[in-house]
Amino acid sequence: MLDASSTLSSSGYNHPALLKLMTNPNNLSTFVNRPALGILPPENFPDKLTESLLSIAPSGMSRVQTMACGSCSNENAYKAMFIWYRNKERGQSGPSAEDISSCMVNQGPGCPDLSILSFTGAFHGRTLGCLATTHSKVIHKLDVPSFDWPIAPFPRLQYPLEEFSRENAQEEARCLEEVEDLIVKWRQKGKPVAGIVIEPIQAEGGDNHASADFFIRLRRIAAKHGCAFHVDEVQTGGGCTGKFWAHEHWGSDDPADIVSFSKKLLTGGYYHKEALQADKPYRIFNTWMGDPSKNLFLCEVLNVIRRENLLEEVARSGKALINGLYELQAQYPGLLSRARGQGTFCAIDVRDDATRDKILVKTRDKGVILGGCGDRSIRFRPALVFKEYHVHLFLNIFNDVLTQFK
Amino acid sequence: MLDASSTLSSSGYNHPALLKLMTNPNNLSTFVNRPALGILPPENFPDKLTESLLSIAPSGMSRVQTMACGSCSNENAYKAMFIWYRNKERGQSGPSAEDISSCMVNQGPGCPDLSILSFTGAFHGRTLGCLATTHSKVIHKLDVPSFDWPIAPFPRLQYPLEEFSRENAQEEARCLEEVEDLIVKWRQKGKPVAGIVIEPIQAEGGDNHASADFFIRLRRIAAKHGCAFHVDEVQTGGGCTGKFWAHEHWGSDDPADIVSFSKKLLTGGYYHKEALQADKPYRIFNTWMGDPSKNLFLCEVLNVIRRENLLEEVARSGKALINGLYELQAQYPGLLSRARGQGTFCAIDVRDDATRDKILVKTRDKGVILGGCGDRSIRFRPALVFKEYHVHLFLNIFNDVLTQFK
Known part of the structure; x- marks a missing residue:
């Protein structure tokens, strides 16, 4: 699954650095007490x-x-x-x-x-x-x-x-x-x-x-x-x-x-x-x-x-994402509108809430978790490690789903 | 220190069963994710x-x-x-x-x-x-x-x-x-x-x-x-x-x-x-x-x-504690009153809040953590592993402190 929602905009999963932290015996008491x-x-x-x-x-x-x-x-x-x-x-x-x-x-x-x-x-x-x-x-x-x-x-x-x-x-x-x-x-x-x-x-x-x-x-x-x-x-x-x-x-x-x-x-x-x-x-x-x-x-x-310069990564992925959304809304004008975002904190509107909900389910069935917000928006809330190639992976899958709603 | 307050009636510290649980690799993901x-x-x-x-x-x-x-x-x-x-x-x-x-x-x-x-x-x-x-x-x-x-x-x-x-x-x-x-x-x-x-x-x-x-x-x-x-x-x-x-x-x-x-x-x-x-x-x-x-x-x-029958232990310790408090209030009638409790969830009133606060500090200096509640009460909130011998240890220390306030 490609997670573009990350538990309601919280954290990701199973990061090796956190797993390692858990195995340090000096940290035990902080968890237990x-x-x-x-x-x-x-x-x-x-x-x-x-x-x-x-x-x-x-x-x-x-x-x-x-x-x-x-x-x-x-x-x-x-x-x-x-x-x-x-x-x-x-x-x-x-x-x-x-x-x-x-x-x-x-x-x-x-x-x-x-x-x-x-x-x-x-x-x-x-x-x-x-x-x-x-x-x-x-x-x-x-x-x-x-x-x-x-x-x-x-x-x-x-x-x-x-x-x-x-x-x-x-x-x-x-x-x-x-x-x-x-x-x-x-x-x-x-x-x-x-x-x-x-x-x-x-x-x-x-x-x-x-x-x-x-x-x-x-x-x-x-x-x-x-x-x-x-x-x-x-x-x-x-x-x-x-x-x-x-x-x-x-x-x-x-x-x-x-x-x-x-x-x-x-x-x-x-x-x-x-x-x-x-x-x-x-x-x-x-x-x-x-x-x-x-x-x-x-x-x-x-x-x-800090080590992985993730804020720069987010800026880069976010640019790819918003540009991709602009292209899609140009391609599907009756279906998508109001693409907007800052970094990967992006959203796009769907023509009505019923269609939005169907798109969310179909995208999930193709392996991408997205979230809804507002009356008829789709929101993107990936983890910080969502890279440019994840964006392109997502945009391809999303496009496949959208063609069904033309 | 003898802790009769246990972080505002929460849990105790460093129980071996919990420390052991933390070292089980199957549990890691529950903490990290x-x-x-x-x-x-x-x-x-x-x-x-x-x-x-x-x-x-x-x-x-x-x-x-x-x-x-x-x-x-x-x-x-x-x-x-x-x-x-x-x-x-x-x-x-x-x-x-x-x-x-x-x-x-x-x-x-x-x-x-x-x-x-x-x-x-x-x-x-x-x-x-x-x-x-x-x-x-x-x-x-x-x-x-x-x-x-x-x-x-x-x-x-x-x-x-x-x-x-x-x-x-x-x-x-x-x-x-x-x-x-x-x-x-x-x-x-x-x-x-x-x-x-x-x-x-x-x-x-x-x-x-x-x-x-x-x-x-x-x-x-x-x-x-x-x-x-x-x-x-x-x-x-x-x-x-x-x-x-x-x-x-x-x-x-x-x-x-x-x-x-x-x-x-x-x-x-x-x-x-x-x-x-x-x-x-x-x-x-x-x-x-x-x-x-x-x-x-x-x-x-x-x-x-369940394994250590701690509820029975609490009933036993509680009985020893309330009886000890009854004895102390009989011994210090102008100072203590209204001893009350259920299990180890006990309290006793001190003649005024200033004296109560002093008693809390002096008892702490002798190695016992207690808490205050209400206007002039002392509350006991020990962990469930507070046994009868802890009660007697506490009562002796408490008595030592009280003699200074006669």
Whole structure:
């Protein structure tokens, strides 16, 4: 099988470097003894963090908090933004007696009516806090109580981006204007926006891209209104866009206040600026807070990425993939459209969802695992070792399948 | 060091059986290849579940859903209750067009105003859904937006329980009455209670116990009002009370609709009755949904528990521990009170929190790790291999420390 989905954009399989790591007896205790990381971390944990997560920290961020999965990462990142926002409001004074008594019974001002601004089509996870910022599919949201938080339109761009730059810039400006309006409106409603959360490429919601300019302006709007800016790289992080973080494509040295991750990083967690550090222990806390054994794997994964220049490989494979998709959509104009991508993080739309689903099955029967996203998109999420010859192998098989749908 | 806290009531360290498991080359791939369990489970996963989690399923439950941690387990258990409740309301008809459009923007009826009833002093985790049912400490809740959900009083009993049975029964009746009142009140408010969540022993909230009769009546009240009944065994499960699940002490063959777990089980997750199975795939879902490597460890842990009769050992050690605590509180009446416990899941109160904290440090300096809980309690959470002689070792050291606080 040729895997162009890699367990929902997570990691690959059976890499010899990881198998070797497992046979080193010095590593045994890291697997067998799972600590309560927040209170009893293993002695070598700071070193391992420096070697792994901190060695790939986004620009401007020197702190990282590990978590067990993507949802917990975002939930805790939201909490960090709420705590930061309220501390900012309080200034030097600590919580009031009313804060303390009201929070124990879920009421304000202790449990304040703060909000997180998210975007239509966004996906940030399925636990109750995350889910209030997820708007990709009905199946995720139906029947679950939620928060009245603002939802701004994510730009709906035309592809290829460079061919529609004027129209796309207009669409992005419209969305940014709406963001500012919502921030003002929710402040007036008594539910101020503590943070804005966004994916650098909306993944689950259908592989929706926006320009570097859009994200940089959005980040400025957040700062202007005193909101934290959280970039969710759970699906985009780890190298699949051709850079380690998708936000690096923006070329900003101050891209965000918080960056969350999981999947390809093997452990969940989030980076944050100094200011977003909770002011007291146990405010951001749980029993496990991640798993040092995943960190051990990550060290080795990073070694392999560096040694084998995998980010360059991804850029090369990604170029071959997107060019192949452009050719196919020219060849099958009624069937395929909107080919788009960054690195191997690519997608293409099919004329309707029923046809998309049939194509996914037929391609699988010919030995290629693909994934769907959005209403009628196919998404490509291969592992970093997906080389140019894998791309050509895939394109041939895909073409064979498409001829049946002409 | 003598560890009577075992990483917040999780597992012990360096058990030879687990170290041996790690050296078996057949197990390597389970550690190296973490699958997206919900869509691409490894071939042997159903067998491993049968051998591990399903072999210890609570009475009346044949289904289990694994998750990565305790908070995710409870978040998803709540979602299962919300989905079940709304499907029950709808009967044969599917979601309405209004359900579908409103849920995407966080509004009712698609995101309904349903609630979960919890108890004062409860701890069910720190993500936003769980946190709305957690009421143990200010530090967990302050500054985080919450839901207006009902909170009933947890019985505040007098110890030893058998000496105050009349007073305790009155207190429990008062709390149950309040539960029914709240269910009616929240239904009238338009925020019906979809589920009740409770710990068999409130752990983080200060080791608060209630009688089997209380839980059985509460379960009946839930059924009478059409609410699901969720027993959170994240801290109590796994054998530390002398039975595998603390709810087994109730002697009921239909204890609950949902039982969640984590910590000592090494993986998070929840058991549930057939009816609580979501009606469609992807409604309860995330990328990893647990970790098969933790399940592999759990199989071995269960083998050891059975082979070494560890539940009997815990019952024996627990008896020695509680008797020792009774003696110490008789010896230090101004300092210690309210000794209580089930198995080795024991606690004792100290006259004030400052003294409690000092005792914890002094005991640690003499080589014993203990934990605090509630306002001024000390909690005992040793691993299952904590034998009677460990208890006596501990009691001697503890006595040495206490003499300094007379």
